Structure formats: structure tokens, C-alpha cells
Amino acid sequence: MRLPTHQLPQALIHTPYGRDASIAEALLREAGATSRVCPDLASLELALGEDACFVLVTEEALRGTDLGGIAAKVAAQPTWSDLPFIVLTRGGGGPERNPAAAHLSEALGNVTFLERPFHPATLVSIAHSALKGRNRQFEARARIEELRESEERLQTALLAGRLGSWEFDIEAGVLTSSATCKAVFGRGPNVPFTYSDLLASIHPLDRDRMQAAVRASITDGIDYAIEYRTLWPDGSTHWAEIRARVVRDRYGARPRLVGVSSDITDRKTAEDRLHQLNETLEERVALRTTELRRAHDAALVEAAERERMEDLLRQSQKMEAVGQLTGGLAHDFNNLLAGITGSLELLQARVRQGRTAELERFIGMAQEAATRAAALTHRLLAFSRRQTLDPRPTDVGRLAAGLSDLISRTVGPSITVEMTSASNLWPTLVDPNQLENALLNLCINARDAMPDGGRIRIEVENVILNPLQAEPRGLSPGGYVSLGVTDTGTGMSPDIVERAFDPFFTTKPIGQGTGLGLSMIYGFARQSGGQVRIHSEVGRGTTIRLYLPRHLTSAAAPEEASLSPGLPPQAEPGETVLVVDDEPSVRMLVVEVLGDLGYAALEAEDGRSGLEILRSAARVDLLVSDVGLPGGMNGRQLADAGRALRPGLKVLFITGYAESAVMGAYPTSGMSVLTKPFALEGLAAKIKALIAGDPSPS
Ligand SMILES: Nc1ncnc2c1ncn2[C@@H]1O[C@H](COP(=O)(O)OP(=O)(O)OP(=O)(O)O)[C@@H](O)[C@H]1O
Ligand SMILES: [Mg+2]
Missing domain, CATH: 3.30.450.20 (PAS domain)
Known part of the structure; x- marks a missing residue:
């Protein structure tokens, strides 16, 4: 360790006599030490300290003096320090022969004696050694100090x-x-x-x-x-x-x-608190989750309940509609039955009384009521799309034009009827009678909506519906013929529009409307593969438009064979008709008519026994069969089997309502359909025409 110059350790010289001091100074300089001369003992004692490198004294300077102060200082040296003393003696030598010198050794500690006279080099050498020794002590002091400092730093760090x-x-x-x-x-x-x-x-x-x-x-x-x-x-x-x-x-x-x-109590407490917080957080999250789940469950229950209520509501609406339907039906039928039974009772009474004059009138009344009842069931069947349609390729424009006189007469003079019909109209495959019925019904509705007169416009045109237009109308895309009836009447509110197709829905006073018109038109349009739509604005008027699918295969509609019954036709001798029907009254009726016409009749009550007869050799000119038959073979199957046995067998189907699906594309040539209930005249005409060979009698 290099010390700054002013702190350089100095040798202390205390040689009070003669030139000793200056000689010593010169010699010590030669040994490498700077020195300081202390002229008296007091100044020497004062100068003794850590920056003294050694002390050079003459024995005589110390003799007889009190060394107590100096000895005390020597004794109080720090552990690293052992200040060297060089004592110059004269005669007497070192402590071993000189008790005074031994005393000095005790008081001063680290003492080297040099006897005078000496060679100067000896002193230089001794001074050099003392200096070296003292320097090692200074180094030890530096180490100790460093150690202390680092200890202090450690303590500071520990404290901090x-x-x-x-x-x-x-x-x-x-x-x-x-x-x-x-x-x-x-x-x-x-x-x-x-x-x-x-x-x-x-x-x-x-x-x-x-x-x-x-x-x-x-x-x-x-x-x-x-x-x-x-x-x-x-x-x-x-x-x-x-x-x-x-x-x-x-x-x-x-x-x-x-x-x-x-x-680490604070840290642990904080950790604990955090832990607790986390735990309660989890708890709180769990609690909230449970709450949410509960709310969700409640919402589900509520939704289910709402759905149930909606179901109930729908059910009750359905029941209301059914009630309306059956109520209306019962009402109308009761009226008609009253007409029939009343007439029959009167008839019975008159027959008993032998009064025959008015019999015709009562029979006529009963027949009229029965006809109306038949028409009512027809309209219902039309609504339920189960009427037996007789579709034919039809030019709707021509059909409408043919009806215009009747329409004008029906709506009265206060209403103008306009009719526009596009040229090159596509044919459609519909039952023309039902279509006429529908058009007439639409015009009557329009008339009823215009009590103070107005205008009816009937438009017939071709329309092509792309997928976007077809889908909302519940149709498949393609070509349609549209028949629209527009009036300038009262119009309908949206909720009336919504219910207008419901059977027996009417806003008209009792006796004026049955509420079956539109429901029938709807059923007819759907059954014909088409659709019907209402556009209406309250106070401005209504357009009701029928869409009927374009009929692609057929060319012009063949004119309907007009079969005016005239006088009942008569049979050729031997001509025989096989009658198959499970209902004995119908069988009896048909056999009765056949007998009147002069035909022989064979009867069977189901398909199998009918087929037995066809298998036999019996003559059969015509098969008259119900479509719905018991015993696993329906009328159509019977006809097929019969034709397999007897090719070209002529067939007349008599049908109630549910069989139209069974009939499908029937009838083909040599076959015809008659819908129950039927007039006996019509039955006779059909039978005659079929046996006579008319390919498609109406
Ligand atoms: N052109 C129209 N303008 C205004 N309202 C109409 C029109 N057509 C039908 N309606 C309304 O729709 C209801 C149902 O009509 P729908 O033809 O089915 O029965 P109805 O005419 O009342 O009786 P029905 O035709 O059986 O004699 C009518 O009562 C009427 O309220
Ligand atoms: Mg109507």
C-alpha cells in the first residue's frame, strides 16, 4: 500500500549529545528512511505513534529518565503494531551483560542494541531491517482495516x-x-x-x-x-x-x-391474505356461477313453460276452429235435415190421409234440401282437398269469358265487370266446373264487399315464378296461369285476411254467408297444384289471385262431350252389369236403376267376390264399383285384376270422398267416375254412355 508523501512514516531520532543526531540522520537517509529529530524525551513521547517507522535512541539519553510515559505508549500499541527501537550503547553491550539495557528491553519491547563504535554500514543495515519489519506491520494494519471495513459493510447490509x-x-x-x-x-x-x-x-x-x-x-x-x-x-x-x-x-x-x-411475518400475513382472497375469489366465482346457472335453469323452465302455454294456445285455437267448423256444419245440416225430415213427415201424413194431391211438392222440397246438403259436403270436401276432381286441360281465359254474362247478372248493374285475358295463354290442368265455381264465388265476395257499387276486374295472364317468387307462395318455380279478381270494395283488415280461408269464417250476417267460399277455393287451388293469395287494403279494395300450374303436354282443351240425358236410354237384351259395393242400400239403388233401364245385374259386396264373378263365364258388359271396398282389395285393384282377365272391361267407379288419392291418374279410357251422392239420371246416363262405347263420358 502506497501512502501519500506527507504521511510517510518517519524514523524518530533522539540523540541529544554532540553531532550524533545529524550523523544518524545522514545514515538513516542512506537506509531509505526519512527521519525526525526529537530534541527531548517529551517530544519523543509525543511523536510516538502509528506513523513512526522506528526509533533511534542513545542509551545515555534514556539513562536515569522516567520511561513510564513512553512504556505506556508502547504497551498501548494496537495488536498489529510492534514499533522497533534501535538503542545505541556504549561499552556494557546488550541486555545479556547490561542490566540497564535489559530494563530498556522490557519497557520498549522490540529493541535492537548496537554498541558504539560501530561501522556505519551496520547501522544502515539494522535501520533497513527495522524499516522492513515496520512496513510489514503497516501492511498487516491495512489488511485489518480492510477486514474491518468489509465487516462494516456486511453489518450495514444485514441491517438494511x-x-x-x-x-x-x-x-x-x-x-x-x-x-x-x-x-x-x-x-x-x-x-x-x-x-x-x-x-x-x-x-x-x-x-x-x-x-x-x-x-x-x-x-x-x-x-x-x-x-x-x-x-x-x-x-x-x-x-x-x-x-x-x-x-x-x-x-x-x-x-x-x-x-x-x-x-417474514408481514410477507406471510400478506400471502395468507392473498390466499384467502383467492379462496374467497374462487368461492365468489363459484357462487356467481351457481347464481348464473340457476338463472339459466329458471330461464329454461320459463321457456319450456312458455312453449307449453303456446302449445295450449295453439291447441285451443285449433279447438276453436274445429268448434267453429263443426258448429257451422251442424247448424247447416240441421237446417237441411229439418227440411228433409219435415217433408218426409208431411208426405207420410198425407199418404196416410190418402191426400195425394201435394205429394210432388213435398218430394221436391226434400230433394232440394238433399241436393243442398250434397253441395255442402262438396264444398267441405273441396276445402279438405278431398273432392273428386275431374281435371282436364283448360283454357282459363275462355272459361272466364264464357262465364262473364252470368257474372254480370249475378253482381247486378251497379257493378262494372271488366275482363282482360292475355293472348297465348298456357293451358292448365284443372277441373273446369270447380274453377267456374271458384270464379263465381270470388265475384260474389267482391259484390258483397261493394254494397254501393263499384268495379270488378278479372285478369288472366301467364306468369313465370322464379324460386324467389315461388317459395313464399308455397309453389315450385315454373309457369303458372294467374286468375285475379280485383274489386274496389271495403277491403279486409290483416286479421280477416289471416282467417278468410278458414271454413265457416264469415263476417256476413246469418243467412247471408256460410264462410265456405274461400275455404273451398283454397282447397281447390291446392289440390290442383296451385295457390291462392289475398292482397287487400281496408277502404281501397281486394285482389284475390289464383295460380294454376301450366299444363305442358296437352294442346287445346277438348270440348266437353255434352251428354244431355234426355229420355233414359234403354238396354240391349242380355246386357249385364256387375255391381260391387259394400253398402247394401247403394247396391240396391244401382240395381234398381239398372233394372229400370233393362239391364241384368250381378251383385258382389267386396272386391274378392266381385273378382270371382269376373273369373267365371258370366257375361259382364260393365263393372260398377265403389272405390273404397273392404276385404283388402279396393275398387281400383278390382278393376285392374278384372281388366287382366277381360281386356277392355268397362268400369264405372262410384266414390265417396277419401278415394281420390287411390284414383291417382285414373280414369283411363273405358272408365269413368261418379261422385256420391249422385242423381239417378246421371247414373243412368253414365252407364249407357260407357256401354255404348263413349271413351270419356263426363
Ligand atoms: N272481396 C272481398 N272483399 C272484402 N272482404 C272479403 C272479400 N272476400 C272475402 N272477404 C271476407 O272473407 C270472409 C270469408 O269469405 P268466404 O267467401 O269464405 O265466406 P262468405 O263469403 O262470408 O260466405 P260464403 O262464401 O260461404 O257464402 C267474408 O265473410 C269477408 O269478410
Ligand atoms: Mg263468399
Whole structure:
């Protein structure tokens, strides 16, 4: 270590007599030491200190003086310091022969005696050695100082980190600890703190763990690091963190556990609180989740309940509609039945009384009521799309034009009827009678909506519906013929539009409307593969438009064969008709008519017995069969089987309502259909025409 020049250690010279001092100064300079001359003992004593490198004195200067002050200073030197004294003697020699010199050795410690006269080189050499020795002491001082400084730094760090330091002598079982360390265990700085005190202040639940860690550290040399709870003398519980390592002396002996301890109660409390917070957070999340789930479940229950209520509502609406339907039906039928039964009762009474004059009138009344009842069932069947349609290729424009007179007469003079019809109209495949019925009904509705007169426009045109237009109308894309009837009447509110197709829905007073017109038109349009739509604005008028699918295959509609019954035709002798019907009254009726016409009749009550007859050799000119037959073979199957046996067999089907599906594309040539109920005249005409060979009698 290089010291600044002004602090350079100086040799102290105390040679009070003659030129000794100046000679000594010169010689010491030669030995490499700067020196300072102390003229008296007091100044020498004062100058003694750490920056003296050695002292050169003559024995005679010290003789008879009180060396107490100097000796005290020498004795008070720090441990590293052993200030060398060079004592110049005269005669007498060193302490071994000179008691006075021995006394000096005792008082001054590190003394070298040099007897005068001496060779100057000897003094230079001795001074040089003293200087070297003293320099080594200065180096030791520097090391000690460094050590102290680093110790101070360590202490500062420990203090700043609030770390207590401690050392446990494992073999001796002695614990030494800093004040901070004691504070970690709740002890004051001056309170003794032994290893058993330490053990006693560890929480009983943590003590075993701590001792195991200490043992592991000693035997395996692994670092000791542990957290445990401490019990303070005041009864409170705290947390301590301890880290240590085993150290040994340079011979590998005296193992000690040296380490630091700190109070981590605050950290632990914060961790605990965080932990609790997390736990309650989880709890709160769980709680909230449960709440949400409950709300969700409740919503589901509510939705299910709503759906149930909607179902109930729909059901009740359906029931209301059914009630309306059956109520209307019952009402109308009761009226008609009253007409029939009343007439029959009157008839019976008159027959009993023998009054025959008015019989015709009552029969006529009963027949009229029965006809109206038949028409009513027809309209119902039309609505239910189960009427027996007789589709033919039809020019709707021509059909409408043919009806215009009748329409004008029906609506009356206060209403103008206009009719426009596109040229090159496509044919459609519909039942022309039903279409006429529908058009007439639409015009009557229009008339009823214009009590003060107005205008009806009937338009017929071709339309092509692309997928976007077809879909909302419930149709498949393609070509249609549209028949529209527009009036300038009252119009309909949206809720009336919504219900207008319901059977028996009417806004008209009792007796004026049955509410079956539009429902029938709807059923007819759907059954014909088309659609019907309402556009209406209250106060402005209504357009009701029928869409009927374009009929692609056929060319012009053949004119209907007009079969005016005229006089009932008569049979050729031997002509025989096979009648198959499960209903005896119908069979009897048909056989009766056949007898009147002069035909022979064979009867069967189901398909199988009918087929037996066809298999036999019996003559059969015509098969008249119900379509719905019991016993697993319907009329159509019977006809097919019969034709297989007798090719060209002529067939007349009599049908109620549900068989139209069974009929499909029937009838083909040599076949015809008659819908129940039928007039006997019509039956006779059909039978005659078929036997006579008319290919498609109407
Ligand atoms: N052109 C129209 N203008 C205004 N309202 C109409 C029109 N057509 C039908 N309606 C309304 O629709 C209801 C049902 O008509 P729908 O033809 O089915 O029965 P109705 O005419 O009342 O009786 P029905 O035709 O059986 O004699 C009518 O009562 C009426 O309220
Ligand atoms: Mg109507």
C-alpha cells in the first residue's frame, strides 16, 4: 500500500549529545528512511505513534529518565503494531551483560542494541531491517482495516436487509446471535439467547422439521433454508426465515452453522391474505356461477313453460276452429235435415190421409234440401282437398269469358265487370266446373264487399315464378296461369285476411254467408297444384289471385262431350252389369236403376267376390264399383285384376270422398267416375254412355 508523501512514516531520532543526531540522520537517509529529530524525551513521547517507522535512541539519553510515559505508549500499541527501537550503547553491550539495557528491553519491547563504535554500514543495515519489519506491520494494519471495513459493510447490509446473523458451534452447542437475530425471536439485544432458547421458541408443529433440516445440513453439507413459526415470549406467533451453511476451520474441524435469520411475518400475513382472497375469489366465482346457472335453469323452465302455454294456445285455437267448423256444419245440416225430415213427415201424413194431391211438392222440397246438403259436403270436401276432381286441360281465359254474362247478372248493374285475358295463354290442368265455381264465388265476395257499387276486374295472364317468387307462395318455380279478381270494395283488415280461408269464417250476417267460399277455393287451388293469395287494403279494395300450374303436354282443351240425358236410354237384351259395393242400400239403388233401364245385374259386396264373378263365364258388359271396398282389395285393384282377365272391361267407379288419392291418374279410357251422392239420371246416363262405347263420358 502506497501512502501519500506527507504521511510517510518517519524514523524518530533522539540523540541529544554532540553531532550524533545529524550523523544518524545522514545514515538513516542512506537506509531509505526519512527521519525526525526529537530534541527531548517529551517530544519523543509525543511523536510516538502509528506513523513512526522506528526509533533511534542513545542509551545515555534514556539513562536515569522516567520511561513510564513512553512504556505506556508502547504497551498501548494496537495488536498489529510492534514499533522497533534501535538503542545505541556504549561499552556494557546488550541486555545479556547490561542490566540497564535489559530494563530498556522490557519497557520498549522490540529493541535492537548496537554498541558504539560501530561501522556505519551496520547501522544502515539494522535501520533497513527495522524499516522492513515496520512496513510489514503497516501492511498487516491495512489488511485489518480492510477486514474491518468489509465487516462494516456486511453489518450495514444485514441491517438494511433486517437480517439477523448468527453462528452455532455444532460441537460445543453454543449459539451466538446478533441483536437483529434476537429480535426475530422476540428477544431484546441484551437478553441471553441459547440454542435451547431457540428450540423452545419454535412452534411445536415446526420443531421436528427444523431439526431435521439442521441435521441434513450438517451431515450432507446442503444449505440450510427453512421457514417456521416462532413463539415470542409475549405469547404472539410470528414467522422466521432462516438460511445457513456449515463452515469449518482450515483444518476441516470446528464445524459451525453460520447464517442469517429474518422476520417474514408481514410477507406471510400478506400471502395468507392473498390466499384467502383467492379462496374467497374462487368461492365468489363459484357462487356467481351457481347464481348464473340457476338463472339459466329458471330461464329454461320459463321457456319450456312458455312453449307449453303456446302449445295450449295453439291447441285451443285449433279447438276453436274445429268448434267453429263443426258448429257451422251442424247448424247447416240441421237446417237441411229439418227440411228433409219435415217433408218426409208431411208426405207420410198425407199418404196416410190418402191426400195425394201435394205429394210432388213435398218430394221436391226434400230433394232440394238433399241436393243442398250434397253441395255442402262438396264444398267441405273441396276445402279438405278431398273432392273428386275431374281435371282436364283448360283454357282459363275462355272459361272466364264464357262465364262473364252470368257474372254480370249475378253482381247486378251497379257493378262494372271488366275482363282482360292475355293472348297465348298456357293451358292448365284443372277441373273446369270447380274453377267456374271458384270464379263465381270470388265475384260474389267482391259484390258483397261493394254494397254501393263499384268495379270488378278479372285478369288472366301467364306468369313465370322464379324460386324467389315461388317459395313464399308455397309453389315450385315454373309457369303458372294467374286468375285475379280485383274489386274496389271495403277491403279486409290483416286479421280477416289471416282467417278468410278458414271454413265457416264469415263476417256476413246469418243467412247471408256460410264462410265456405274461400275455404273451398283454397282447397281447390291446392289440390290442383296451385295457390291462392289475398292482397287487400281496408277502404281501397281486394285482389284475390289464383295460380294454376301450366299444363305442358296437352294442346287445346277438348270440348266437353255434352251428354244431355234426355229420355233414359234403354238396354240391349242380355246386357249385364256387375255391381260391387259394400253398402247394401247403394247396391240396391244401382240395381234398381239398372233394372229400370233393362239391364241384368250381378251383385258382389267386396272386391274378392266381385273378382270371382269376373273369373267365371258370366257375361259382364260393365263393372260398377265403389272405390273404397273392404276385404283388402279396393275398387281400383278390382278393376285392374278384372281388366287382366277381360281386356277392355268397362268400369264405372262410384266414390265417396277419401278415394281420390287411390284414383291417382285414373280414369283411363273405358272408365269413368261418379261422385256420391249422385242423381239417378246421371247414373243412368253414365252407364249407357260407357256401354255404348263413349271413351270419356263426363
Ligand atoms: N272481396 C272481398 N272483399 C272484402 N272482404 C272479403 C272479400 N272476400 C272475402 N272477404 C271476407 O272473407 C270472409 C270469408 O269469405 P268466404 O267467401 O269464405 O265466406 P262468405 O263469403 O262470408 O260466405 P260464403 O262464401 O260461404 O257464402 C267474408 O265473410 C269477408 O269478410
Ligand atoms: Mg263468399
